[in-house]
Amino acid sequence: MDFNDTPEEAKFREEARTFLKKHLDAKGDKPLRQRVDGTEFMRRAKEWQKTKAENGYAQITWPKEIGGRGGTPMQQVIWNQEEGKFDAPTGPFTIGLGMCIPTVIAFGSDEHKKRYVGKALKGEEIWCQLFSEPSAGSDVAGLKTRAVKDGDEWVINGQKVWTSGAHYSDYGILLTRTDPGVPKHKGLTMFIVDMKQAGVEVRPIHQASGGREFNEVYFTDVRIPDSDRLGEVGAGWKVAIVTLMNERLAVGGSPGPDWGEIMAYAQQAGTMSDQAFREKLADWYVAAQGYKLTKFRTQTALSRGQTPGPENSIGKIITANHLQDICNSAIEMQDHYGIMTDSDRMPADAIFQQSFMWAPGLRIAGGTDEILKNIIAERVLGLPQDVRVDKDIPFDQMKSG
Amino acid sequence: MNFDFSEDQKFLANEARKFLEAQCPMTAVRLVLNDDDISHNQDVWKQIVEMGWLGTAIPEEHGGLGLGMLEVCVLAEEMGRVLAPVPWASTVYFFTEALKLAGSDQQQADILPKIVSGDVIGCYAASEGPGNADASNVKTSFDGSTLSGTKIPVTDGDVATHAVVLAKEGSGASLVLVDLTGDGVTRKTVQTLDPTRSHAEITFDKAPATRLGKAGEGDALNTQLMDRAAVLLAFEQLGGASRALEMAKDYALERYAFGRPIGGNQAIKHKLAEMYVKNEVARSNCFYGAWAVSTNAAELPEAAAAARIAACEAFWFASKENIQTHGGMGFTWEVDCHLFYRRAKLLAVQAGAPKVWKEKLVRALEQKNAA
Numbered sequence: 224m225d226f227n228d229t230p231e232e233a234k235f236r237e238e239a240r241t242f243l244k245k246h247l248d249a250k251g252d253k254p255l256r257q258r259v260d261g262t263e264f265m266r267r268a269k270e271w272q273k274t275k276a277e278n279g280y281a282q283i284t285w286p287k288e289i290g291g292r293g294g295t296p297m298q299q300v301i302w303n304q305e306e307g308k309f310d311a312p313t314g315p316f317t318i319g320l321g322m323c324i325p326t327v328i329a330f331g332s333d334e335h336k337k338r339y340v341g342k343a344l345k346g347e348e349i350w351c352q353l354f355s356e357p358s359a360g361s362d363v364a365g366l367k368t369r370a371v372k373d374g375d376e377w378v379i380n381g382q383k384v385w386t387s388g389a390h391y392s393d394y395g396i397l398l399t400r401t402d403p404g405v406p407k408h409k410g411l412t413m414f415i416v417d418m419k420q421a422g423v424e425v426r427p428i429h430q431a432s433g434g435r436e437f438n439e440v441y442f443t444d445v446r447i448p449d450s451d452r453l454g455e456v457g458a459g460w461k462v463a464i465v466t467l468m469n470e471r472l473a474v475g476g477s478p479g480p481d482w483g484e485i486m487a488y489a490q491q492a493g494t495m496s497d498q499a500f501r502e503k504l505a506d507w508y509v510a511a512q513g514y515k516l517t518k519f520r521t522q523t524a525l526s527r528g529q530t531p532g533p534e535n536s537i538g539k540i541i542t543a544n545h546l547q548d549i550c551n552s553a554i555e556m557q558d559h560y561g562i563m564t565d566s567d568r569m570p571a572d573a574i575f576q577q578s579f580m581w582a583p584g585l586r587i588a589g590g591t592d593e594i595l596k597n598i599i600a601e602r603v604l605g606l607p608q609d610v611r612v613d614k615d616i617p618f619d620q621m622k623s624g
Numbered sequence: 625m626n627f628d629f630s631e632d633q634k635f636l637a638n639e640a641r642k643f644l645e646a647q648c649p650m651t652a653v654r655l656v657l658n659d660d661d662i663s664h665n666q667d668v669w670k671q672i673v674e675m676g677w678l679g680t681a682i683p684e685e686h687g688g689l690g691l692g693m694l695e696v697c698v699l700a701e702e703m704g705r706v707l708a709p710v711p712w713a714s715t716v717y718f719f720t721e722a723l724k725l726a727g728s729d730q731q732q733a734d735i736l737p738k739i740v741s742g743d744v745i746g747c748y749a750a751s752e753g754p755g756n757a758d759a760s761n762v763k764t765s766f767d768g769s770t771l772s773g774t775k776i777p778v779t780d781g782d783v784a785t786h787a788v789v790l791a792k793e794g795s796g797a798s799l800v801l802v803d804l805t806g807d808g809v810t811r812k813t814v815q816t817l818d819p820t821r822s823h824a825e826i827t828f829d830k831a832p833a834t835r836l837g838k839a840g841e842g843d844a845l846n847t848q849l850m851d852r853a854a855v856l857l858a859f860e861q862l863g864g865a866s867r868a869l870e871m872a873k874d875y876a877l878e879r880y881a882f883g884r885p886i887g888g889n890q891a892i893k894h895k896l897a898e899m900y901v902k903n904e905v906a907r908s909n910c911f912y913g914a915w916a917v918s919t920n921a922a923e924l925p926e927a928a929a930a931a932r933i934a935a936c937e938a939f940w941f942a943s944k945e946n947i948q949t950h951g952g953m954g955f956t957w958e959v960d961c962h963l964f965y966r967r968a969k970l971l972a973v974q975a976g977a978p979k980v981w982k983e984k985l986v987r988a989l990e991q992k993n994a995a
Binding site for chain 1 (some may be wrong): 625626627629630692694825843869873876877884885887888890892893894896897898900901903905906907908909913914918928930933934937939979981982983986988989990993
């Protein structure tokens with residue numbers, strides 16, 4: 224048992240580091256608050272993506288024929304770890320290359336692949352994923368956006384929500400309802416949609432946290448050629464499952480302050496003697512270690528050429544709640560003063576206050592706590608699925624609200 | 625990255641599981657539960673001795689298998705799954721480790737081979753009353769050649785042949801080795817929450833004893849020993865917690881209420897998913913503890929504490945919610961849930977309760993920050 228690379232892994236890590244050093248600056252002490260929609264950021268991001276693609280680092284596990292490296296999942300993990308140590312502008316391509324393009328590769332025509340894959344890989348075009356709707360979140364198959372056939376085209380009307388990057392995306396994969404007369408999973412169809420065409424309107428969502436990082440997307444009489452359909456008519460759910468299965472390996476760190484930050488604050492504030500706080504601090508450390516070390520177990524399986532076990536599924540349940548709890552305690556430790564949010568005045572640049580308002584969203588995004596627990600219960604433990612009262616009922620006769 | 629057991633170690637786990645499932649079913653545990661005169665399951669113990677498991681981490685020169693702590697971790701998890709009603713933990717995690725840590729060459733040469741052969745069963749005697757049994761809470765005293773005082777409770781104290789005792793010596797504390805079959809030792813069985821493991825009150829009245837290590841090292845040795853034992857206990861707890869989750873899952877699938885398996889209800893599904901999360905957090909922390917204890921890493925104090933805290937929480941949660949999942953049946957003597965609930969509590973207090981380890985952990989983190 225050790226934490227070392229195999230000789231091959233060490234060699235690849237060195238290669239990656241050398242390449243990264245040549246092209247990027249190391250991360251400073253403070254995490255950069257990157258504005259992913261800033262023009263300058265986008266220019267740098269596209270340039271970096273192009274550099275990666277030209278040198279075989281863009282999608283390491285993809286076959287060489289489509290621009291990948293033909294590498295192993297472990298090499299992808301190593302690349303992500305090393306790239307994470309640099310000031311690398313990566314955000315805008317994650318969803319496209321991680322979820323949308325794999326779906327195009329799996330279900331698209333040869334023309335699609337020729338047209339879209341290379342440009343996405345080189346960062347020339349950005350993709351978004353259009354699944355969630357106001358009345359279809361956890362139950363995404365309950366979506367209402369309609370696609371109606373008109374000759375060789377489909378006419379799209381409806382609304383998508385929580386679409387990351389819709390405002391800077393060139394294309395999207397769009398899940399629609401083509402047949403409301405059959406049960407919900409059977410009436411769905413997937414399309415490629417040009418986000419820059421008339422009838423597509425992107426509006427930022429004003430989030431509870433105060434920010435506007437996500438979008439809602441309105442489709443009004445948008446026309447899509449039938450040739451841009453992915454998969455069969457009515458087989459959209461099957462296509463969507465493939466998209467969701469292609470989510471990248473979660474290898475990132477916790478998305479905010481952790482035990483180290485709150486301990487540093489408590490030491491500085493002179494509150495380390497509080498016994499209740501000390502016990503909580505121990506619990507946070509154990510949870511954070513549990514998450515970090517579980518990822519090490521997953522990486523070990525990859526390094527040994529095995530399929531990782533389901534243990535990685537615990538990640539977001541732990542980290543999102545953990546973050547919320549830590550921020551709450553830090554604010555209460557500051558007492559009345561803790562209600563203020565001015566980053567120039569507040570301890571730790573008000574990171575506890577900022578993350579306090581992000582945490583509720585993290586517990587919902589990418590699968591709510593409840594859905595993730597259902598997934599563990601059903602797929603890992605083998606417990607029965609929830610009762611589905613809408614299973615055999617045509618979509619247009621279902622109750623909704 | 626190589627953060628998992630090796631294929632050989634996984635093979636050992638698999639063989640141990642097959643053996644224990646066949647030879648140490650719950651009926652073997654219940655033999656000890658149901659009869660106050662039975663201190664441990666002698667059939668199971670005899671077979672464990674014959675397989676050489678007691679010598680897993682004892683060097684070959686002393687008759688052991690000469691494997692390492694990782695192999696002990698693997699076996700500990702399997703023993704935990706079946707609630708093995710034998711003095712394994714006392715002998716291996718505490719007594720053997722104390723001898724390896726502080727015993728002289730002579731003491732090791734005298735005792736270690738007898739542990740392997742089954743002639744010596746060991747235990748560790750620290751507690752004397754309510755509160756954590758560290759050196760500051762000890763009144764039992766050693767005068768250089770004899771030991772006097774009372775230890776209570778001593779896990780496996782009525783079946784052990786030898787004990788390592790935490791005792792006062794002069795102004796400090798020492799670890800002391802004593803033959804429990806010799807003069808000046810009186811033992812009385814005491815009742816505990818976990819009758820599947822026997823416990824004793826041991827009174828020493830000028831009992832002949834020899835020191836382990838130097839005079840006054842007792843506090844430091846006790847701390848080191850607890851760090852090592854905590855990792856091994858954590859694996860045993862992890863085994864128990866994993867088994868409790870399996871029991872809850874199996875029952876949730878077979879028990880029907882309102883026309884369908886109770887495991888189809890989210891209240892049950894989410895409860896079991898939470899068990900799974902806690903168990904995996906414990907497993908990952910246990911692995912780190914195993915790495916630290918097997919390499920004598922500088923990180924051992926925080927690794928051991930984290931493994932212990934996570935494993936205590938996992939087994940506590942899984943054992944209590946396993947009963948809850950079983951409903952009324954879970955509260956009967958005949959269904960095995962309560963055996964896990966009992967064992968979870970014993971293992972959670974045997975080497976310092978979670979509260980003690982949380983304080984140890986935070987102190988270790990503070991020291992690191994100060995350095």
